[in-house]
Amino acid sequence: MDALDAAAAGITRHGLEWASDLTGGRRGTFAAYLGVGAEPPTLPLLSALVDAGHRVLLPVCEPELELSWVYWTPESGFVRSRFAPIQEPVGERHSTAVTLDATAIFLPATAVDFSGNRIGQGGGYYDKFLATLAALSSASGSSAAGRASDAVPLPTVAVVYDTEVLPAGSIPAESFDRKVDAALTPGGIIRLR
Template structure:
């Protein structure tokens, strides 16, 4: 994607389960997060206003149901972040294996859980109504 001129931003876990963003480029350094058990890009951090100019965000998921409801890892970072950009033009997508795109009600969903608009699996793109 980057080689095709597409700008890519990666999340950085901040205190209080907030996210900031760093631009990705090949060879960028990654260090362990101070907040979560993940590696994060090193570089200038950007706030959520970058999403005024971004058309798609791809977020992690353990599973997605047919209604676009997402099962995350339980940290709540994306469930807190997504409402902050709901007025932006960004589409929210997740990537899962075919077996992780499941029927409605396959897992419990909480009121604060944020849905996705698109689901990418190895064999198909699912547009959520």
Template sequence: MSPNDPTPQDQPTAEYSASLTGHRGSTPQETLAWRKQDTRTLWRARRRELGEAERTAQSEAITRHVLEWYLPRARHRRAAVVMSYGTEPQTGPLREALHGAGIEVLVPITEPERQLSWTAWHPGVELARSAVAPIDEPVGERLGVETMATVDLVLVPAQVVDLLGIRMGQGGGYYDRFLAGVRRLREAGDGGPVTVASVFRHELMTRGYLPAGEFDEPVDGAVTADGLTWFGDGVDPLAARA
């Protein structure tokens, strides 16, 4: 992080710490599951408390930061962007702006066995109800994780993320499985996108804040209304590839 980077929250709050004291499983795995569920409950409530106007304002700032960073660095001119729902940072304007700039936009499709595929998105694309989740998704050819070899950026949803790159999602495991596939692409030398979690300003936390297990896959960075933060060595991965 540079001196101008967003400042993450420094310490777990008393509210968060207190929420963990009542749950201890009989195994480390059960205890971890309880801690994760408590964390999700807390951060879902905090996100709702922001209010619609503040969520919209921060979402607009997130969109600006992504466009200003990504467009000058786009190599493959393909970006994968989550379709936002409920109180998540809004991604509709970002998808529209990317499409308008000539970027091919991919969005996730939920599949059986908690897997994700990807399909092309454009304004007015036909939508259909998902077979496995209570959401509407675009209709089109479904692409596997191997297509990520020629994608520059994946914007990943999260409830909260810490400076180790550990993110807390909704608990379905879809994105951890997907991120593991991206990691395997990189390890095989087949390329792979930069992975960025989109969160509100108060949802970027210090290193080690989040409980994590062996299947929790880190992201490369996070974007908030204050800008982009890169984890690991702090270097912008797209700039490093230029």
């Protein structure tokens, strides 16, 4: 097994365990993404989530740094995004509001630190999505009790390689940044903050 296959296997095993812990073994809905290029591979995790009975939402990049969401299955097709260097699912698009009913969010990142700060690809799509989700949650009164004010209203896990989890305070946070709860690596789930 090569390093990429081993990483995919670890991410799938630990990501599926995290999902099961959150749902108590019941079915849930997870907003996720398709890892491409040098990103940690997530396709096996996406398939495993669906095989376990969960629903999976994948993003589509829209104008003005907006994300829409498509319910994905292993039979879904992908097309090259018009706005970002990613593959996007083909299907009916839903607004960010659809993610309010999700169980949790698997986020892309190039690194996270133990303070819960994350670095993305720099495009700004996820920063805007997380801010919009927090605002929608506040407006609907559905914010989870006990969550920090800079947190997203749903549990979040950034998918990174083991070496991309950095000491607390390593990543500077901007006012628009939202902290993540955990890192999902090939080696396991790492609780942050």
